[in-house]
Amino acid sequence: MCECRLAAGRSHQGRLGLGRQFKAMAAPPSEIGFMLLRDVLWEEIDMKRSAINRYIADAADFFRENHFVLPPYADWTPEEWQQRGSDANELRSERLGWDVTDFNGGHFETMGLTLFTLRNGMPVGGKTAKVYAEKIMFVRQDQVTPFHYHARKTEDIINRGGKGTGRLAVQLYNSTEDRGLAQSPVMVSCDGIQRRVEAGGTVILGPGESITLTPYLYHTFHAINGHGLIGEVSSVNDDDADNYFLEPLPRYPEIVEDEPPFRVLCTEYRLA
Numbered sequence: 001m002c003e004c005r006l007a008a009g010r011s012h013q014g015r016l017g018l019g020r021q022f023k024a025m026a027a028p029p030s031e032i033g034f035m036l037l038r039d040v041l042w043e044e045i046d047m048k049r050s051a052i053n054r055y056i057a058d059a060a061d062f063f064r065e066n067h068f069v070l071p072p073y074a075d076w077t078p079e080e081w082q083q084r085g086s087d088a089n090e091l092r093s094e095r096l097g098w099d100v101t102d103f104n105g106g107h108f109e110t111m112g113l114t115l116f117t118l119r120n121g122m123p124v125g126g127k128t129a130k131v132y133a134e135k136i137m138f139v140r141q142d143q144v145t146p147f148h149y150h151a152r153k154t155e156d157i158i159n160r161g162g163k164g165t166g167r168l169a170v171q172l173y174n175s176t177e178d179r180g181l182a183q184s185p186v187m188v189s190c191d192g193i194q195r196r197v198e199a200g201g202t203v204i205l206g207p208g209e210s211i212t213l214t215p216y217l218y219h220t221f222h223a224i225n226g227h228g229l230i231g232e233v234s235s236v237n238d239d240d241a242d243n244y245f246l247e248p249l250p251r252y253p254e255i256v257e258d259e260p261p262f263r264v265l266c267t268e269y270r271l272a
């Protein structure tokens with residue numbers, strides 16, 4: 001039996017994502033058994049809260065060791081978030097803070113990402129009217145962020161460097177109108193220099209180097225020769241609606257609550 005099955009006092013439905021709950025409610029009785037079995041199998045690859053806690057602690061250490069200082073709310077406990085009033089609603093509505101994902105693949109070390117969003121605007125406008133966003137990312141060596149493009153966001157991906165940090169390999173394709181991989185050469189700006197890259201070609205970013213990823217440009221990246229301290233400076237970020245993965249993947253993981261959260265994820269805020 002998986003560990004999540006042993007968690008006391010939690011209903012089965014309570015662990016299901018909303019999409020799964022709606023599907024189960026709408027299913028005829030003959031299909032519910034199959035759906036529950038499928039959910040048991042899914043739970044085996046869902047991210048455990050204990051793992052997310054550990055990945056956030058690792059990332060905080062990594063940022064600290066490399067002298068990238070996070071803002072105070074990076075250290076707020078779940079209790080502190082609860083105690084904060086509406087003065088912190090900008091953080092909540094713009095989804096600033098911690099973001100850990102394995103794209104629901106169940107293999108975080110090889111496909112996943114740990115991010116901290118430092119600033120952002122609102123996708124459909126808002127009081128703060130910011131038109132920019134910034135993230136810092138901990139990309140583990142050989143850990144892949146899978147192929148995706150953005151339809152609205154333009155982003156600079158930056159190797160911030162650091163002691164013993166690695167390089168970032170960024171593979172590129174133009175996209176076709178039906179969201180496939182085009183075989184045309186890619187023209188891309190790297191620190192203000194235009195580069196021509198063959199379809200599927202890879203750009204390696206050393207410390208201090210960056211690449212500008214424009215809308216509809218497919219990209220995947222992973223760190224080599226060490227973990228990557230990777231920055232992102234972009235137009236407004238909308239992770240709910242502006243990620244188009246080549247292989248359909250959820251941007252956020254399903255989570256099994258096997259221990260209390262160490263930090264609140266940016267998807268878990270409730271406006272005060």
Ligand SMILES: [Fe+2]
Pocket residue numbers: 148149150155213219
């Ligand atoms: Fe991206």
